[in-house]
Amino acid sequence: MPSETPNLDERLERHGISRRRFLAFCGAMAGALALPRATYASAVSAAFETRLAARQRPPLVWIEFQDCTGDTESFLRSNDPAIVDVLFDVISLNYHETLMVPAGADATRSLEDTLAQYPGQYICVVEGAIPMGAGGAYCLIGGRSALSIAQEVIAGAAVTIAAGACSVDGGLPGALPNPTGAVGVAQAVPGVRNLINLPGCPVNGVNLMAVLVYYLTNGSPPPLDSQRRPQSLYGRRIHQHCPRRENDEVRFYGDINHRNGGCLEELGCKGPITYANCYRKNWNGDTSWPIGAGALCIGCTNAHFWDTMTPFFAGGEVDD
Amino acid sequence: MKPRHTPETPTPPVGPDTTAQVGQPYKTFLPIVTNGPAEPTPPPATKRLVIDPLTRIEGHLRIEAQIENGVVTDAWSCTMSFRGLELILKGRDPRDAWVFLQRVCGVCTTVHALASLRAVENALGISIPDSARIVRNLLAGSQMVHDHLIHFYHLHGPDWIDVPAALSADPAATAALQRSISPWPNNTSAYFDTVKTRLGGLVGSGQLGLFANGYWGHPAYKLSPEANLLMTAHYLEALTWQQDAVKIHALLGGKNPHPQTYMVGGMAIPLDPNGSTAINNTMVAALRDLMTRVQTFVEQVFLPDVLMVGAAYKDWAGIGAGAGHLLAVGDYPGRDGTLWLPSGVITDRNIGDVANLDQARITEEVARSWYDDSAPLHPSGGVTAPRYTGPTPPFDTLDVSAKYSYGKAPRYGGIPMEVGPLARMLVAYGRSNPTVRSAMDGALGHLGLNPGQLFSALGRIVARAVETKLLAAQLPVWLGELEENMRSGNLSMLDSSRWDPQTWPASAEGFGFTEAPRGALGHWIKIEGGKIANYQAVVPSTWNGSPRDGQGLRGPWEQALVGTPVADPARPVEILRVVHSYDPCMACAVHIVDPKTGETTSIKVR
Numbered sequence: 001m002p003s004e005t006p007n008l009d010e011r012l013e014r015h016g017i018s019r020r021r022f023l024a025f026c027g028a029m030a031g032a033l034a035l036p037r038a039t040y041a042s043a044v045s046a047a048f049e050t051r052l053a054a055r056q057r058p059p060l061v062w063i064e065f066q067d068c069t070g071d072t073e074s075f076l077r078s079n080d081p082a083i084v085d086v087l088f089d090v091i092s093l094n095y096h097e098t099l100m101v102p103a104g105a106d107a108t109r110s111l112e113d114t115l116a117q118y119p120g121q122y123i124c125v126v127e128g129a130i131p132m133g134a135g136g137a138y139c140l141i142g143g144r145s146a147l148s149i150a151q152e153v154i155a156g157a158a159v160t161i162a163a164g165a166c167s168v169d170g171g172l173p174g175a176l177p178n179p180t181g182a183v184g185v186a187q188a189v190p191g192v193r194n195l196i197n198l199p200g201c202p203v204n205g206v207n208l209m210a211v212l213v214y215y216l217t218n219g220s221p222p223p224l225d226s227q228r229r230p231q232s233l234y235g236r237r238i239h240q241h242c243p244r245r246e247n248d249e250v251r252f253y254g255d256i257n258h259r260n261g262g263c264l265e266e267l268g269c270k271g272p273i274t275y276a277n278c279y280r281k282n283w284n285g286d287t288s289w290p291i292g293a294g295a296l297c298i299g300c301t302n303a304h305f306w307d308t309m310t311p312f313f314a315g316g317e318v319d320d
Numbered sequence: 321m322k323p324r325h326t327p328e329t330p331t332p333p334v335g336p337d338t339t340a341q342v343g344q345p346y347k348t349f350l351p352i353v354t355n356g357p358a359e360p361t362p363p364p365a366t367k368r369l370v371i372d373p374l375t376r377i378e379g380h381l382r383i384e385a386q387i388e389n390g391v392v393t394d395a396w397s398c399t400m401s402f403r404g405l406e407l408i409l410k411g412r413d414p415r416d417a418w419v420f421l422q423r424v425c426g427v428c429t430t431v432h433a434l435a436s437l438r439a440v441e442n443a444l445g446i447s448i449p450d451s452a453r454i455v456r457n458l459l460a461g462s463q464m465v466h467d468h469l470i471h472f473y474h475l476h477g478p479d480w481i482d483v484p485a486a487l488s489a490d491p492a493a494t495a496a497l498q499r500s501i502s503p504w505p506n507n508t509s510a511y512f513d514t515v516k517t518r519l520g521g522l523v524g525s526g527q528l529g530l531f532a533n534g535y536w537g538h539p540a541y542k543l544s545p546e547a548n549l550l551m552t553a554h555y556l557e558a559l560t561w562q563q564d565a566v567k568i569h570a571l572l573g574g575k576n577p578h579p580q581t582y583m584v585g586g587m588a589i590p591l592d593p594n595g596s597t598a599i600n601n602t603m604v605a606a607l608r609d610l611m612t613r614v615q616t617f618v619e620q621v622f623l624p625d626v627l628m629v630g631a632a633y634k635d636w637a638g639i640g641a642g643a644g645h646l647l648a649v650g651d652y653p654g655r656d657g658t659l660w661l662p663s664g665v666i667t668d669r670n671i672g673d674v675a676n677l678d679q680a681r682i683t684e685e686v687a688r689s690w691y692d693d694s695a696p697l698h699p700s701g702g703v704t705a706p707r708y709t710g711p712t713p714p715f716d717t718l719d720v721s722a723k724y725s726y727g728k729a730p731r732y733g734g735i736p737m738e739v740g741p742l743a744r745m746l747v748a749y750g751r752s753n754p755t756v757r758s759a760m761d762g763a764l765g766h767l768g769l770n771p772g773q774l775f776s777a778l779g780r781i782v783a784r785a786v787e788t789k790l791l792a793a794q795l796p797v798w799l800g801e802l803e804e805n806m807r808s809g810n811l812s813m814l815d816s817s818r819w820d821p822q823t824w825p826a827s828a829e830g831f832g833f834t835e836a837p838r839g840a841l842g843h844w845i846k847i848e849g850g851k852i853a854n855y856q857a858v859v860p861s862t863w864n865g866s867p868r869d870g871q872g873l874r875g876p877w878e879q880a881l882v883g884t885p886v887a888d889p890a891r892p893v894e895i896l897r898v899v900h901s902y903d904p905c906m907a908c909a910v911h912i913v914d915p916k917t918g919e920t921t922s923i924k925v926r
Contacts, residue, residue: 014514014517014518014521015518016514056527057525057527059527059529064379064380065401066401066403067379067426067907068378068423068424068425068426068427068429068577068907069378069379069425069426069427069907070423070426070427070429070577070578071426072426073426073429073576073577074426074576074577076559076562076563077562077563077566077576077577078563079563080563081556081559081560081563082560084559085556088529092527092529093529093530094527094529094530094532096530097373097375097376097380098375098376098377098378098427098475099375099376099474099530100375100376100530101375101376101478101483101530101531101532101533101534102375102532102533102534102535103371103373103375103376103896104369104370104371104372104374104892106533106534106535106891107373107375107533108373109533110532110533113532129403131402134706134708135712135713136713137708137710137712137713138401138402138403138404138706138708139380139400139401139402140380140382140400140401140710140713141372141373141380141400142372142373143372143711143713143714143715143716144713144714145713145714148713148714172403172405172408172420172423173403173404173405173408175408175420177407177408178408179403179404179406179407179408179706180402180403180404182403201423202426202577202578204575244597252816253583253588253590253813253814253816254590254591254811254812254814258590258597258598259590259592259595259596259597259598260595260596260597260598261596261597283570283574283575283576284563284566284567284569284570284575285563285567285570287570287571288570288571288574288575289574289575290574290575290580290581291574292574292597293571293572293573293574293580293581293588293589293597294574294581294588294589294590294597295573295574295580295581295588295589296580296588298419298580306408306420310412310413310416311412311413311415311416312413312415312416312419313413313415313416313583314413314415
């Protein structure tokens with residue numbers, strides 16, 4: 001087996017990635033976080049080269065509770081897979097129930113070994129809500145409650161990322177009347193060190209990637225707001241940056257303005273009260289975003305949006 | 321109609337000295353079972369295996385199985401999470417329902433949105449415009465293709481591919497193997513050498529990540545080193561491919577997962593060949609390009625791989641038969657309402673006799689599920705009240721003689737039914753659908769199998785692949801229909817005549833069906849005073865992963881596991897093969913709605 005530690009260029013070449021493409025990726029990551037591109041790209045390159053030379057990769061542990069796996073899918077479907085490969089040259093995805101090969105006790109062993117070997121060093125991603133009702137019996141894995149697993153895994157993590165609405169504030173299972181007592185990480189495990197909240201339903205995989213890359217580059221979370229969300233991802237109001245904003249109002253679905261970039265506010269679009277960076281058209285490899293496709297923003301990054309943003313459609317008329 | 325299943329026999333007591341724990345709760349024991357050498361450990365006469373978490377699926381599944389003399393003699397399918405969307409939906413706006421329900425699952429994203437829209441539209445008497453029908457078919461069809469590929473390579477694949485064994489492959493021989501099965505251009509020795517080097521780097525690092533603690537070297541793995549390397553390369557290529565494939569959703573739905581352009585009454589995305597923010601000529605060209613790439617990968621990579629793997633594992637055409645009863649609700653309506661994939665019911669493996677589906681015969685039971693007891697009820701009038709009566713966590717084993725799952729037990733005329741690609745393909749086959757017949761016969765001929773052998777783990781894989789091929793070829797046809805509408809000025813995407821709740825009756829009931837990748841999906845809704853009064857879903861993995869019912873009849877997975885050989889109970893890869901062949905999705909399987917008691921209505925489905 002090759003035991004040399006190739007530098008970044010060699011490693012990229014092995015993956016069929018040009019330096020130019022890697023820099024473009026760094027540019028996209030900088031763009032997501034609103035950082036200056038050139039300096040950030042060189043910082044990422046330098047950090048990745050150092051990490052590639054390291055003997056061991058810090059592990060990533062991804063735990064799922066009351067979820068739909070949509071945040072996992074978003075991560076897999078939103079990032080250049082070749083770049084994801086590079087990410088996994090600098091970290092080691094050790095536990096992810098949807099993707100990992102082993103099952104049962106052998107899967108559990110992958111988790112236990114990671115927790116034992118890398119205390120205080122691994123990255124934890126949490127997907128899904130944690131039910132506090134029925135003594136924790138609404139979500140059981142290996143005979144344990146979601147809460148007890150979350151407490152143990154998060155306690156030893158260097159950084160914990162709550163990916164998606166469910167792990168941020170309970171999300172859909174936590175919508176009123178919250179039958180299972182579903183809550184997010186911050187409420188279930190108070191006092192989490194280095195908690196980063198990434199709301200959204202699902203979280204945009206590009207944003208999750210950008211936060212991971214930032215952490216690997218700087219060794220700390222990006223600047224956070226009072227809700228522990230990265231300011232640069234959740235600090236801007238969609239409406240203010242929306243390409244439709246300056247255009248004539250859409251009066252009903254399918255009218256000439258709807259077909260030509262008109263503003264959807266009158267139909268009930270939540271863009272005016274939602275802070276997120278979707279206006280960058282950054283879903284699925286910069287392909288589109290809901291408002292771009294003529295749909296209303298449902299405000300899915302807002303706290304408890306299933307209760308605070310609903311009814312989603314009743315606000316506007318659809319016809320004249 | 322008599323069920324083929326035999327009711328369960330009482331479970332003999334299992335002594336602790338003969339119990340192997342696979343998947344015991346961490347921290348409560350030291351691991352007894354480790355990833356041992358390739359040689360099977362001699363099994364004691366009877367073992368109770370627990371596999372929890374059963375990975376490479378969506379959600380939280382636990383399997384308990386009893387093994388005697390190297391064969392599964394009984395099994396229990398335990399769904400381990402509950403979210404309670406039922407109470408959450410009550411009293412909400414029915415026009416919002418699809419947004420909530422879409423989040424039942426992010427893997428098979430969109431299917432619950434579609435079923436919900438159809439249920440609400442059925443209740444309110446709405447017919448959607450033709451172009452909206454086509455766009456919905458494109459969203460659902462591309463979802464199915466995407467999902468089937470991911471399942472084969474990333475979820476099911478490691479059950480058949482011995483990844484580290486690929487390190488002893490000869491790249492030149494692998495290239496020759498690739499050229500012998502397909503014209504796919506990634507077929508050079510240098511290419512496979514690169515993949516092998518990357519794999520070597522991973523293994524050499526000592527940090528195997530997702531691949532650590534697999535059952536590598538297990539004698540049940542049968543592929544040659546070269547086939548293992550080829551499949552490992554395609555595992556990686558499929559990750560790239562799928563990112564492209566979901567762009568169909570991003571264009572038509574704004575994003576994926578959870579596309580957002582649906583509306584009760586049609587679609588929010590407008591259609592206009594010259595509109596700057598509509599499905600326009602440019603977008604149609606982009607969609608056509610994506611569909612071509614999707615189809616090329618399916619034809620040149622996925623299908624040849626399935627046939628190659630299938631040929632190496634032909635003995636799996638005799639394992640994992642399951643219920644032997646199949647149910648399909650059909651999907652992909654054409655302009656005249658005819659379903660491109662037909663509905664129907666097959667019992668006792670009698671492919672030649674497809675009965676019409678009568679949805680009034682569907683019931684759900686909770687005798688062995690963590691809900692308050694009730695009689696078998698039709699979904700439109702079901703009663704659901706979650707009540708966990710299992711052991712207090714942490715625990716080692718469940719008392720499977722009592723209630724043991726959050727999954728309910730759906731039955732059709734009292735019989736457990738398998739749903740999914742096998743059901744869809746055999747219902748179409750039995751109904752003499754020429755396209756399906758020809759494609760299925762081609763695959764069967766290649767593998768030297770007869771249609772009866774499709775009732776098996778391998779049969780499900782073959783049916784899923786054939787369905788993928790047919791759908792990938794059909795997507796451009798549907799796109800052509802959309803172009804035709806665009807050309808002829810048939811641009812309407814939304815029927816808003818019933819948008820205003822004031823146009824609704826005081827009380828309305830409806831249902832909607834769709835074929836999710838994993839099988840038949842049905843939603844039932846009751847609307848009162850403009851609000852959701854009742855909502856009920858019967859979901860593919862609820863059918864397939866059902867626990868026992870009141871008569872003690874096993875669910876399809878449970879039945880399929882009985883008779884499955886397990887060479888080494890410490891490394892039960894065979895159990896994973898059987899369960900994964902159904903492509904489980906547990907977030908879907910858990911009962912999502914808690915309706916109040918309502919009268920059962922009888923609605924016939926053509």
